[in-house]
Amino acid sequence: MSARSLSVVVPVYNSEGSLAPLVERLQAALAGTHPDLEIVLVNDGGRDRSWAVIEELAARFSSVQGINLMRNYGQHNALLCGIRAAAGAIIVTIDDDLQHPPEEVPRLLQKLGECCDVVYGTPEHEQHGLWRDLASQVTKIALQEAMGADTARTVSAFRAFRAEVREAFATYRSPYVSIDVLLTWGTTRFASLAVRHEPRTIGASNYTFRKLVRHALNMMTGFSIRPLQLASLVGFAFTLFGLAVLAYVVGRYLVEGTSVPGFPFLASVIAILSGAQLFALGIMGEYLARMHFRMMERPTYAVRQVLRAPRVPPET
Numbered sequence: 001m002s003a004r005s006l007s008v009v010v011p012v013y014n015s016e017g018s019l020a021p022l023v024e025r026l027q028a029a030l031a032g033t034h035p036d037l038e039i040v041l042v043n044d045g046g047r048d049r050s051w052a053v054i055e056e057l058a059a060r061f062s063s064v065q066g067i068n069l070m071r072n073y074g075q076h077n078a079l080l081c082g083i084r085a086a087a088g089a090i091i092v093t094i095d096d097d098l099q100h101p102p103e104e105v106p107r108l109l110q111k112l113g114e115c116c117d118v119v120y121g122t123p124e125h126e127q128h129g130l131w132r133d134l135a136s137q138v139t140k141i142a143l144q145e146a147m148g149a150d151t152a153r154t155v156s157a158f159r160a161f162r163a164e165v166r167e168a169f170a171t172y173r174s175p176y177v178s179i180d181v182l183l184t185w186g187t188t189r190f191a192s193l194a195v196r197h198e199p200r201t202i203g204a205s206n207y208t209f210r211k212l213v214r215h216a217l218n219m220m221t222g223f224s225i226r227p228l229q230l231a232s233l234v235g236f237a238f239t240l241f242g243l244a245v246l247a248y249v250v251g252r253y254l255v256e257g258t259s260v261p262g263f264p265f266l267a268s269v270i271a272i273l274s275g276a277q278l279f280a281l282g283i284m285g286e287y288l289a290r291m292h293f294r295m296m297e298r299p300t301y302a303v304r305q306v307l308r309a310p311r312v313p314p315e316t
Helices: 016-030 050-060 075-085 102-115 130-147 150-154 163-169 179-184 209-223 226-256 263-295
Strands: 004-012 038-043 064-069 088-093 118-123 159-162 190-195 303-307
Touching (some): 004 016, 050 064, 050 303, 064 075, 088 163, 102 159, 163 179, 226 263
Parallel strands (some): 004 088, 038 064
């Protein structure tokens, strides 16, 4: 199969109701300008009829290809699978819940052609609740540390980028994936564009406050050494604190001729220092655990079935 000009990658999880409208709107918005359009639907081990719907859509539209993963690996893992399978010169990623309007894709493509390698479609207004917005901000702060780029504050799952960028992470193998961090391995030319995001009308979001915080922690410990630097800083600070306590004890003895009274003082100091040590050990343990999982060569994903695929993703 010849190379295509545009591939749209959609991670799918329990979205049987929104897939058909999404594909139809993508076809209407893009097929006219991209007759060789490719839509890659990656079923991430959902529990509903999403794969059956993908099979029906692949029978209806020649542009649709489906990839069925063995189990649920997570949104970013499913995206990586679809990105590696995509044949287009430009790749667009979009959620399966219709909150990212397919009609906004041409604007992303226009912006991409002007000045950069990656364009994010940033929502004009956040549509989530207080806790979800708070978790999103925590995630973006962690992402900014991992990416080392100011554009991290404008990241979105709605993005367009040039296919050659993925060569920078073609050999990446780890169960912990952040597409946005991996994109920084291939380019520094990022841009963002305010686009319309629509409220979700079908189903419920699979991203909870807990999952977003866990994703933030995965990014900080998986793609950044900042936590280790924080552990070193904490250790240095409490070393100074210990020296200050020692100076106070010795100084009181020399000036007043008495020692610092009381078990509570000693117990408090020991508790504080022990807590700092356990905090630092916990951070180092998290990094060791990730090294352990990588040495086990735990796969990023595994594919059960492919429909109309131009090529099989490398991880299979």
